[in-house]
Amino acid sequence: MDRIPFGVGQLDRVLGGGAPEGSVVLVAGESGAGAREFAYTSAAMNALANADSETFDLYYGEMGEEATVPPSVHYLSFTNGQDFIERELRYTMADEIVDPAIEAIEFVDLSPEYFQLSSIPREWYMGTTSSITDLGKAGNRDGVLSAFGEHLTQRAAGNLVVVDSITDLVGASGGEVEWSDVAMLVRGLAKAVHSWGGLLLAVVNTDTITDQQFGQLMDGSGGTLEFNWESGGSKRGRTMIVREFRGVLSQLEKENIVRFETEIHDGGLDISDVRKIR
Numbered sequence: 001m002d003r004i005p006f007g008v009g010q011l012d013r014v015l016g017g018g019a020p021e022g023s024v025v026l027v028a029g030e031s032g033a034g035a036r037e038f039a040y041t042s043a044a045m046n047a048l049a050n051a052d053s054e055t056f057d058l059y060y061g062e063m064g065e066e067a068t069v070p071p072s073v074h075y076l077s078f079t080n081g082q083d084f085i086e087r088e089l090r091y092t093m094a095d096e097i098v099d100p101a102i103e104a105i106e107f108v109d110l111s112p113e114y115f116q117l118s119s120i121p122r123e124w125y126m127g128t129t130s131s132i133t134d135l136g137k138a139g140n141r142d143g144v145l146s147a148f149g150e151h152l153t154q155r156a157a158g159n160l161v162v163v164d165s166i167t168d169l170v171g172a173s174g175g176e177v178e179w180s181d182v183a184m185l186v187r188g189l190a191k192a193v194h195s196w197g198g199l200l201l202a203v204v205n206t207d208t209i210t211d212q213q214f215g216q217l218m219d220g221s222g223g224t225l226e227f228n229w230e231s232g233g234s235k236r237g238r239t240m241i242v243r244e245f246r247g248v249l250s251q252l253e254k255e256n257i258v259r260f261e262t263e264i265h266d267g268g269l270d271i272s273d274v275r276k277i278r
Helices: 009-014 035-051 053-060 082-092 095-104 111-115 122-126 132-138 144-155 179-196 211-220 249-254
Strands: 023-029 073-077 105-109 160-164 199-205 223-232 235-245 257-265 268-276
Touching (some): 009 268, 023 035, 023 211, 035 053, 035 073, 035 082, 035 095, 035 223, 053 095, 082 105, 111 144
Parallel strands (some): 023 199, 073 160, 160 199
Antiparallel strands (some): 235 257
């Protein structure tokens, strides 16, 4: 498998099929600028390719010769469960994509480990504890990083994994996780995923970290797609910038293409135009 599709059709075609296998890619941006919509689209379209190839072909189009859809898709969230993410998916794309895709995505809710040492009432993130199973989960004292690492070790190899979001980890579990842990985690992920194969997308909220911290994350990853708001006249639009991407950026620079205008339609987030930076 040479390339794994992002599931964002126009971008995959520009990149020759998608991301190089074994990549950790930061999907970073300001709130609402498109980073999460990109992650939702990537998860849903890759899942759809396995669940309903006819609908996938309708919305995505032809896949590159060097691209292969990963066997499974995993969506890990530190703060939200499947119901919340499914609702967000339906805000982003058509139900005929989401309905089959949702059945093919494995959702992993790490909020019990994330919030367990905080002052947040347990009922807020566990719900009403009405069964022995729920009580057992509520008593799980594994750290959030341990739970996160265990799932990746068991399930990530060769697959698409979306982590939403890596910056939520700062100060998780009542201060258990420090910034240095997060920066080191990204470096460790890059090494592991290179060995495992597959593709890992790590959502980054740039509003919550400094430029220096963002630089540390970029330095530890294989690629960075940054989403921003741009204003022109009376209109405000979203753009995506390829900040750096091993094995891909040199190809784009030959064409003088590093910045893309984006749009959100029934098929999710996609490129609507290409701007050349001279």
